[in-house]
Every structure is written in structure tokens, then in C-alpha cells.
Amino acid sequence: MPRPTNPLKGWLAYYGELVGSWAKRNSRPCDAEDAAQDVMVHLLSDGNVAAVAPKSYLYRATQNRLISEIRRQERHPQTSLEMLAAEDHPLLQDPEAGVRARQLAEALEQALASLPLKKRQAYVWHRLEGYSQPEIAQRMGLALNTVERYIMDATREMREQLERFCPD
16 A cells, blocks of 8 residues: 655645654744744745755754754843842832833834834844844845944944933
8 A cells, every 4th residue: 555645745744743843852832833934934035045855954954043042042031020039120119110111112112213224123133132143144145244333333323312311
């Protein structure tokens, strides 16, 4: 009796197995799905590239993407509010704190919106998303020194626009 063929073709044939194996070993399912999708978007966006061994390529590229994500998360650790000690809790007793926080959030949005698109994208990916400069250069298709300059310029411009919120 012939073996049933998989109705899914190409990378989709490996997707479920790939995500399942990574989620079981060392990652949350959503992280594994995101990593697999990022790898496939990158592969499909470059129409001139073909993998000789697609299954091996997908496993290795997804592994590399998950390792990068784990490193990014380690650079920006998160703690739940319930786990913080009372003296470390970010809630302030100042009645004007909410108004100042709202003003700062609006000023941040305006400052980000005033940046040129590529500078804003590089800045957000580096400062908020935690990507390294070489990763950003690869994602944007730019030279590393261009990405460095974009981030430095954006940081300076953001600092200048938000000076009024910094205490002396």
C-alpha cells in the first residue's frame, strides 16, 4: 500500500512539525510560530534564493531566530507588578503623576512621529524591540554604519525634543 502523500507543499509541509518540536523543547508556541514565520517571510521575500535542503534550512534558521529572541528578552527582563516590592512599585502618590505621564506619552509619540521613517524604524527596533544593529542593518538592507548613524541621530533628536521632561 503506497504511503499517503502530504497535501501541503513546500515549507508548509514542515511548519507544524517545526513549531511543535521547538515549542516542546525550549520555547512558547507563540515564539516558535513567530520565528518560523519570520524565517519564511525572509526566505520568500528574496525570490532568488532556494534552499537545497529546505527542512534542514528551516530548522536551523528558526533555531537561530529563537536564540536571537531569547537574547533580546534577556537584555530587557520583565517583572510583573505583583512581584515588585512596595518601595519599587511605579505607582506614585502624586495626584499630578497621571497628567504628567499622559503628557510624556504624547510628547514621545510626537517626537517619534517627527523622525524620518527609516530613522524611526531603526530607533524603534533597537531601543524598544531590542534588535542589535547588525540585525537591523540586515532587515533594512542597509550598511551597518548607516544604521548606527540613524540610531545616533534619532537618539539625539528624541533627547532634544523631550528635554522639558527631564529634571535638572
